[in-house]
Amino acid sequence: MCSVDNTLKNQMLDEIIAERRSYRAFTDEMISDEATLGIISAGLHAPYAGAAVSGDEYRKFFVIRKNSETMKTIQPLLFNELKGMSENLEKAATRDPEISKQAAGFIKRLSMIKKMGTIPGVGTAPVFIIISEKKGFPPVEQASLAHCLENMWLKATALGLGFQLVSLVSQMDNVDEFSQIFHLQPGEWAFMGCAIGYPAEKLPASIRPHARDVTTWLP
Numbered sequence: 001m002c003s004v005d006n007t008l009k010n011q012m013l014d015e016i017i018a019e020r021r022s023y024r025a026f027t028d029e030m031i032s033d034e035a036t037l038g039i040i041s042a043g044l045h046a047p048y049a050g051a052a053v054s055g056d057e058y059r060k061f062f063v064i065r066k067n068s069e070t071m072k073t074i075q076p077l078l079f080n081e082l083k084g085m086s087e088n089l090e091k092a093a094t095r096d097p098e099i100s101k102q103a104a105g106f107i108k109r110l111s112m113i114k115k116m117g118t119i120p121g122v123g124t125a126p127v128f129i130i131i132s133e134k135k136g137f138p139p140v141e142q143a144s145l146a147h148c149l150e151n152m153w154l155k156a157t158a159l160g161l162g163f164q165l166v167s168l169v170s171q172m173d174n175v176d177e178f179s180q181i182f183h184l185q186p187g188e189w190a191f192m193g194c195a196i197g198y199p200a201e202k203l204p205a206s207i208r209p210h211a212r213d214v215t216t217w218l219p
């Protein structure tokens with residue numbers, strides 16, 4: 001039995017949803033293991049594609065601390081992936097004007113990150129979590145991970161923590177060396193990553209259109 005009435009629960013949930021923002025600057029203050037486990041537990045409670053995967057081992061979490069040995073190992077792997085993506089996309093864009101038009105903003109962003117030499121969110125917060133989801137059929141593991149990450153994001157927000165999604169991690173499923181770091185069979189698991197820490201500066205609540213303005217009620 002829950003001790004909080006529905007009106008209060010609803011109000012609190014609305015507040016957490018509005019306060020959820022992408023934080024990209026963190027203080028050095030370490031977050032407690034209890035908070036980290038609470039965020040992981042929220043991720044575990046998110047839906048998973050029960051019909052697509054078999055067995056109990058469908059989702060695993062790996063906590064990597066800032067300046068740790070593992071962080072030093074994954075940083076160059078992620079950076080190499082970004083460089084490869086950037087080069088492939090630039091080549092594709094020179095061949096295909098449609099790609100060039102569509103991907104212009106993304107190509108510019110990749111090139112900027114290449115120049116910076118570090119990937120935003122990787123090693124910038126006290127804690128970096130990699131979440132892996134078993135691949136199955138149909139291949140819905142990234143959709144499943146998105147549910148997991150949103151739950152984690154909301155829980156981090158409720159704890160007053162900042163959270164940054166690092167979607168480059170989703171490209172690492174075919175880098176064997178990356179899977180091996182986590183003792184996972186290469187190619188069998190999909191990945192996503194997020195940085196978590198106390199925000200350097202609190203952001204205002206998110207601004208979105210009114211639900212009425214983007215909703216069509218059909219007859």
Ligand SMILES: Cc1cc2nc3c(=O)[nH]c(=O)nc-3n(C[C@H](O)[C@H](O)[C@H](O)COP(=O)(O)O)c2cc1C
Binds near residue numbers: 121168
């Ligand atoms: C699929 C997806 C991938 C994203 N990847 C990144 C990322 O790699 N790095 C990042 O800082 N933010 C990333 N974001 C966060 C968005 O940029 C952010 O949610 C959006 O700009 C709205 O801002 P808000 O989260 O503060 O409301 C991603 C969001 C989604 C849905």
